[in-house]
Amino acid sequence: MLGHRTASVTVTLRNSCRACWLAVPGLVWMALFFLVPLGLVFAVSFASRGTYGGIVWEFTTANYVDLLHPLYGKILSHSLWYAMLTTACCFVLGFPLAYMIARSPARWQPVLLLLVMLPFWTNFLVRTYAWMILLRHDGLINHVLVSLGLVATPLELLYTPTAVVIGLVYGYLPFMVLPLYVAVERLDPLLVEAAYDLYASRWAVFTRVVVPLTMPGIVGGCVLVFIPSIGSFITPDLLGGARSMMIGNLIQHEYLVARDWPLGSAVSFVLMAVVMAAVVLYYRQGDRSAGPVERR
Amino acid sequence: MANSSIPSVIASSSSSSSAAATIEIQGIVRRHGAVTAVDRVSFEVRRGEFFSILGPSGAGKTSLLRMLAGFEDPDEGDVRIDGRSMLGVPPNRRPVNLVFQSYALFPHLTVKDNVAFGLKMRRVPAAQIDEEVRQALTMVKLHGKESRMPGQLSGGEQQRVALARALVNKPAVVLLDEPLAALDQQLRQAMQVELKSIQEQAGLTCVCVTHHQEEAMMMSDRIAVMHQGRMWQVGTPREVYDRPCNLFVSRFLGVSNELPGRLGDRMGEGRLFHPTDAESSPLLLRTETAEPPGHPATLSLRPEQLRLSRERPAATDPLVSGRIEKTLFAGSETKYLVRVGRESLWEARTSGTATVAFTPGEHIFLHWSPADGRLFFE
Numbered sequence: 324m325l326g327h328r329t330a331s332v333t334v335t336l337r338n339s340c341r342a343c344w345l346a347v348p349g350l351v352w353m354a355l356f357f358l359v360p361l362g363l364v365f366a367v368s369f370a371s372r373g374t375y376g377g378i379v380w381e382f383t384t385a386n387y388v389d390l391l392h393p394l395y396g397k398i399l400s401h402s403l404w405y406a407m408l409t410t411a412c413c414f415v416l417g418f419p420l421a422y423m424i425a426r427s428p429a430r431w432q433p434v435l436l437l438l439v440m441l442p443f444w445t446n447f448l449v450r451t452y453a454w455m456i457l458l459r460h461d462g463l464i465n466h467v468l469v470s471l472g473l474v475a476t477p478l479e480l481l482y483t484p485t486a487v488v489i490g491l492v493y494g495y496l497p498f499m500v501l502p503l504y505v506a507v508e509r510l511d512p513l514l515v516e517a518a519y520d521l522y523a524s525r526w527a528v529f530t531r532v533v534v535p536l537t538m539p540g541i542v543g544g545c546v547l548v549f550i551p552s553i554g555s556f557i558t559p560d561l562l563g564g565a566r567s568m569m570i571g572n573l574i575q576h577e578y579l580v581a582r583d584w585p586l587g588s589a590v591s592f593v594l595m596a597v598v599m600a601a602v603v604l605y606y607r608q609g610d611r612s613a614g615p616v617e618r619r
Numbered sequence: 620m621a622n623s624s625i626p627s628v629i630a631s632s633s634s635s636s637s638a639a640a641t642i643e644i645q646g647i648v649r650r651h652g653a654v655t656a657v658d659r660v661s662f663e664v665r666r667g668e669f670f671s672i673l674g675p676s677g678a679g680k681t682s683l684l685r686m687l688a689g690f691e692d693p694d695e696g697d698v699r700i701d702g703r704s705m706l707g708v709p710p711n712r713r714p715v716n717l718v719f720q721s722y723a724l725f726p727h728l729t730v731k732d733n734v735a736f737g738l739k740m741r742r743v744p745a746a747q748i749d750e751e752v753r754q755a756l757t758m759v760k761l762h763g764k765e766s767r768m769p770g771q772l773s774g775g776e777q778q779r780v781a782l783a784r785a786l787v788n789k790p791a792v793v794l795l796d797e798p799l800a801a802l803d804q805q806l807r808q809a810m811q812v813e814l815k816s817i818q819e820q821a822g823l824t825c826v827c828v829t830h831h832q833e834e835a836m837m838m839s840d841r842i843a844v845m846h847q848g849r850m851w852q853v854g855t856p857r858e859v860y861d862r863p864c865n866l867f868v869s870r871f872l873g874v875s876n877e878l879p880g881r882l883g884d885r886m887g888e889g890r891l892f893h894p895t896d897a898e899s900s901p902l903l904l905r906t907e908t909a910e911p912p913g914h915p916a917t918l919s920l921r922p923e924q925l926r927l928s929r930e931r932p933a934a935t936d937p938l939v940s941g942r943i944e945k946t947l948f949a950g951s952e953t954k955y956l957v958r959v960g961r962e963s964l965w966e967a968r969t970s971g972t973a974t975v976a977f978t979p980g981e982h983i984f985l986h987w988s989p990a991d992g993r994l995f996f997e
Contacts, residue, residue, distance in 0.1 A: 511721075513719055513723040514725060517719060519710045520690075521711075521716065522788075523740045536725075536726070
């Protein structure tokens, strides 16, 4: 089956070879402004920091050796944990939402999708500041909770890991909803009815039919949320304070505050390796459960 | 033949009325907004019976089927299966399985896992599942294709998987939604025979929804004719074909050659019938109707009841004259479209072995036995 798919792709490429030239500007752009800087960063990660913050071009692996320090490991595992928690929360919140949108009348779907995208119309930084106002000690949330008598004293919300995850979930939920919507929209509602008719409980319908058949969307949504989450630095910086430093903050700190570009570059590459490993692992997992669908 | 005016809903029961009813539908009503999709429908389906609900699209058949499956509940009335009311019982707790028109096979599961799905959901032991799936697949002649994916199967094979997926659960009733509609003509005819033999072999009780009258007649023990949410007639294929209760049923179940007119006086054993068309002379029909003379009526005849001749037949059979409009040769038979009077276009047939061929434009006589034909009153 895989062989067949490859063959058809080759044919398509050969047929549209002239159109391929149209891709050249894009390829050049990516090569110049993505691959070259990436190579530079990679090179810098093997250099060392000068006394006043410059780069001394002497090959050394010291930066990577430095990263073995438990402190960095802690920040990395921290970041992984936040990113996974964010992804999980986005999935739990996003799936019913995507399902509802995909099953609503066709003329309402574009409107509902637009509403999901609506937060993007405002600057991310502004929206994160808004969360600070909401989560503050004397903020709106605490005000409501206290006046309803649900809590005696205002909760400590801002500058906690909870605040970071809330901010991340808020920021990346649309990235989860959109691919899930596409997947659910393509899921034949009759398959759900068929499973229900064949004695499946609602939970079994979800796990045995809906999840396997929307796996491409689930994988896509999770990757789209996980990657920006793990590298984010504005949200943890503004909502998390010093206690919730994520790896993005570390990179920012090394580049801009400590002026240790070589170390910052090394951290960037470790992060990239971790993300790539996580994504590859995840796709493999997804492929295994969604494989037969692909063969359709 | 009895040509009396028949009440709008009749449930003509045939001989086996003593058999236990598996499904009892009692006066169900289903409304979709302002539209009444199903209007006061009642019927029973007996154990081991192949029962078809026949009607044009929009007749309310699918709504009825969905109420049996549990995807919808009636607004009024009761659905009873094996003596138990099914109102409020969700689809996964009903002893019925639906074969979807589009099959709705799970594309991510193999043939075997598709068929095993219902048994797995009911937590049947694995060894037993294997055995029952094997039996079901053998029955639908798909043995050896257990590990295929649905996408790798032909339309006919997918249909068999869908059937196996339902019957493996040994449900009280198998519901079939236009089961053969997605197949091409040849495969369709082959599957009609096969579906019927599987049903008989496994002793299944089937309720089948279809708009295809020939299919319904060939496969069913009894047919219910639905139109505009009402169930007009229930009976064996022969009953509904030979003695339709109204013109709609008559037209829907086959070709109905019609002649409007008025009922006349009694004459011997029969009644006179005066066609509205002035060119036609009065006909003497053998009928036991008690309607008074002068009552408007429509005479309906099946094509196979008509005989064609160039010369006026000597017998006193009722006859009309007409002009051949079109000749349609179909191999085993030849169809003729005959202009009768000013308004009516009738269809008559001669068998393929008949040597006399009529040509368009020819004036001919159509005659039939006085006992044939049915009168319908407004």
